[in-house]
Amino acid sequence: MKVLVCIxxxxxxxxxxxxxxxxxxxxKNGVQFVINPYDEFxxxxxxxxxxxxGGTVSVLNVGRAETEPTLRKALAIGADEAIRIDADPxxxxxxxxxxxxxxxxxxxxxxxxxxxxxxxxxxxxxxMVAAMLKWPFVNACVGMELDGDTASLIREIDxxxxxxxxxxxxxxxxxxxxxxxxxxxxxxxxxxxxxxxKPLHVKEAVEANRQTTVGIYEKPAPKGxxxxxxxxxxxxxxxxxxxxxxxx
Amino acid sequence: MSVIVFLExxxxxxxxxxxxxxxxxxxxxxxxxxxxxxxxxxxxxxDAGAAGKYGLKKVISLEDGFDQYDNYKYAEALQKIASExxxxxxIISGTFNGKALAPILAVMEGAGLITNVTALxxxxxxxxxxxxxxxxxxxxxxxxxxxxxxxxxxxNSIGVExxxxxxxxxxxxxxxxDNPAVEVKEVDRVKGKIPLPEAERVVSGGRGLKGPENWxxxxxxxxxxxxxxxxxxxxxxxxxRPHTEHVGQTGIAxxxxxxxAIGISGAIQHLAGxxxxxxxxxxxxxxxxxxxKAADYGVxxxxxxxxxxxxxxxxxxxxxx
Numbered sequence: 268m269k270v271l272v273c274i275x276x277x278x279x280x281x282x283x284x285x286x287x288x289x290x291x292x293x294x295k296n297g298v299q300f301v302i303n304p305y306d307e308f309x310x311x312x313x314x315x316x317x318x319x320x321g322g323t324v325s326v327l328n329v330g331r332a333e334t335e336p337t338l339r340k341a342l343a344i345g346a347d348e349a350i351r352i353d354a355d356p357x358x359x360x361x362x363x364x365x366x367x368x369x370x371x372x373x374x375x376x377x378x379x380x381x382x383x384x385x386x387x388x389x390x391x392x393x394x395m396v397a398a399m400l401k402w403p404f405v406n407a408c409v410g411m412e413l414d415g416d417t418a419s420l421i422r423e424i425d426x427x428x429x430x431x432x433x434x435x436x437x438x439x440x441x442x443x444x445x446x447x448x449x450x451x452x453x454x455x456x457x458x459x460x461x462x463x464x465k466p467l468h469v470k471e472a473v474e475a476n477r478q479t480t481v482g483i484y485e486k487p488a489p490k491g492x493x494x495x496x497x498x499x500x501x502x503x504x505x506x507x508x509x510x511x512x513x514x515x
Numbered sequence: 516m517s518v519i520v521f522l523e524x525x526x527x528x529x530x531x532x533x534x535x536x537x538x539x540x541x542x543x544x545x546x547x548x549x550x551x552x553x554x555x556x557x558x559x560x561x562d563a564g565a566a567g568k569y570g571l572k573k574v575i576s577l578e579d580g581f582d583q584y585d586n587y588k589y590a591e592a593l594q595k596i597a598s599e600x601x602x603x604x605x606i607i608s609g610t611f612n613g614k615a616l617a618p619i620l621a622v623m624e625g626a627g628l629i630t631n632v633t634a635l636x637x638x639x640x641x642x643x644x645x646x647x648x649x650x651x652x653x654x655x656x657x658x659x660x661x662x663x664x665x666x667x668x669x670x671n672s673i674g675v676e677x678x679x680x681x682x683x684x685x686x687x688x689x690x691x692x693d694n695p696a697v698e699v700k701e702v703d704r705v706k707g708k709i710p711l712p713e714a715e716r717v718v719s720g721g722r723g724l725k726g727p728e729n730w731x732x733x734x735x736x737x738x739x740x741x742x743x744x745x746x747x748x749x750x751x752x753x754x755x756r757p758h759t760e761h762v763g764q765t766g767i768a769x770x771x772x773x774x775x776a777i778g779i780s781g782a783i784q785h786l787a788g789x790x791x792x793x794x795x796x797x798x799x800x801x802x803x804x805x806x807x808k809a810a811d812y813g814v815x816x817x818x819x820x821x822x823x824x825x826x827x828x829x830x831x832x833x834x835x836x
Contacts, residue, residue: 278766280784284652285832293649304765316527319533352557359628360621385764387648394586394618403695404586406615408756419700423759424611425525425586425712427704433552433697440615443765448752478627482643487790493807494799497602502827504796509832512794514716 268322268413271373273380273392274341275303275356278336280385286484293386293484302337305381309441311452312411313379314345320413323347325373329356329365335467342462343454349465354472357481364475365396370400375436376504377418382407382440390440396447397438405431411443518544518551519593519602522574523610526704527560532608532670532713534569534677539635539668540606541570546639547604553682554596556581556589575687575723584612587694590620595689597624597663604642605665617667628661630667633770633791637826642666650764650787669791670712699747711762714743716773717792719762721785723778723818727755730821733777736826739833745769747779757762763788778818781806798822818828 278284279299287294302310313324326341328334329352336379352365370378378397383390392408397404397499408426410421420431420439438444454462496504508515518541522533540551553566553574563574573594581588589612593605605620607613609630621628632644633654634699643658711717718737720730730744734781736743744760750762762769764787774792779800788808789795797810798821807813814821 274545278649280787284649286653295651317683328659349753359618363618363622369736385650385658388650388768390614390630391618391621393617395622397695398587398590398619398622401695402613403697404619405697406586407611410678422611424704426708426710427702430700432700435696442760443761462750476625478621478661479629479657479659483660484653484655486649486653489819490795490811492807493810495815498814499824501814501825502785502831504812504814504825505828505832508773508794509836510794512773512811514794515829515832 309379359391406440612808716742721779
């Protein structure tokens with residue numbers, strides 16, 4: 268089984284979000300970068316597959332050299348090789364084109380990407396990769412069992428879950444549920460040592476369109492001061508929610 | 516030129532966010548000086564003509580072969596309907612299915628796709644729309660110059676206003692090519708619960724509730740308010756509540772009209788997923804809880820006393836109004 272896990276390099280969940288260069292760019296100054304949390308579930312799941320039935324786990328990022336520590340971390344967690352496509356990941360169509368090109372060469376059976384990245388929250392890349400390859404696509408996947416070439420999958424739907432069956436290869440948009448939070452693998456010392464010598468291939472980007480451009484960033488308008496209500500007087504809160512906020 | 520809108524249905528029924536999509540499309544079409552056409556899938560119990568109340572004049576109903584949602588089939592069908600009706604712009608609500616469908620359609624059409632959109636387009640030539648980034652810690656305008664374009668908006672972004680009118684509903688058919696096959700084995704919907712992304716009001720609990728056995732009072736408040744129930748990440752990680760209720764940066768992002776946070780401290784990762792709520796009420800026994808800085812209304816007190824009191828107050832209000 269050859270599994271490819273797509274890794275986004277994103278600001279840590281506690282990072283303060285600021286913009287720079289006349290609000291045209293995200294300010295990376297002092298920001299810690301991590302593996303996108305949605306991708307971590309897929310990475311651990313891929314390692315389980317390898318441990319249970321053999322095979323290899325490759326991790327892939329489209330980004331500049333600054334993302335290599337994130338890929339090394341994925342290697343330390345247990346991936347066998349890493350691929351970095353040397354380009355700026357500024358448009359989902361462009362990024363998906365890069366990933367699809369790697370998959371066409373690589374002979375993968377299963378591709379797992381997080382259902383979205385916590386920086387741009389686009390949720391576009393996994394579905395685009397699937398469509399470019401004409402592979403089945405299951406998004407918001409919260410459960411997976413493999414039996415030969417058949418994958419039994421569970422995806423989240425509005426107000427419930429759907430059980431599906433597909434023939435490999437397939438592209439999955441993953442999240443918590445592929446494995447549980449407590450099962451997430453973290454790097455141990457042996458992993459960190461071995462990650463240093465595992466292959467990290469850097470490839471040139473292929474030609475591809477960028478379909479969108481990004482304007483000026485803004486921060487959300489600051490909230491006004493909180494209005495404190497006496498805990499004994501919930502009638503007053505209901506009155507305010509009705510008359511002032513107009514939400515009930 | 517026309518605007519094509521995916522009118523999603525669930526077991527033959529439409530929801531509020533179907534009509535929000537209709538309204539979004541009608542308003543966008545207005546800006547473009549053209550018309551929006553709705554597309555429904557599968558057999559319906561509800562009347563698609565109701566789309567007229569939200570500005571649509573015409574709805575194309577595709578029945579045969581579309582009872583079960585399928586990314587590729589639905590995307591290809593929308594593409595065919597668009598090509599027969601000179602459709603250049605697609606409007607899709609960001610439901611689970613909508614988010615899965617849009618990128619497939621974008622590749623089929625070579626379209627510019629803008630997702631996570633929180634307002635009507637600010638311009639239509641070229642198409643520009645404001646969207647949320649960094650889990651709502653920022654906003655930015657995305658522009659696409661592509662000939663075909665797709666907007667996926669966040670449910671409850673523009674709301675719905677009901678007007679007058681009936682849309683003409685015409686039967687349609689499309690012949691589909693070979694698409695990757697996905698077999699649906701079972702659909703399991705939780706009955707009697709309001710799914711989170713579409714809930715207009717949400718009552719949410721954190722570690723301050725001390726254990727899963729204490730969720731009864733929260734559920735009673737939610738029921739009284741016709742609200743969905745949600746929880747913080749630690750609560751879902753400890754297995755007190757299902758994952759599907761976890762709101763926050765790595766769970767579901769929501770933007771209800773009213774969000775009531777009970778016993779949730781207000782960590783930055785939690786706020787990221789809920790800060791787009793129009794009105795936020797924080798109830799916490801710690802007056803220093805960071806949530807009070809992000810809330811519109813705050814109550815310092817013991818949740819076990821405050822919540823039942825609030826439920827009573829809402830019941831009184833409903834009895835008198």
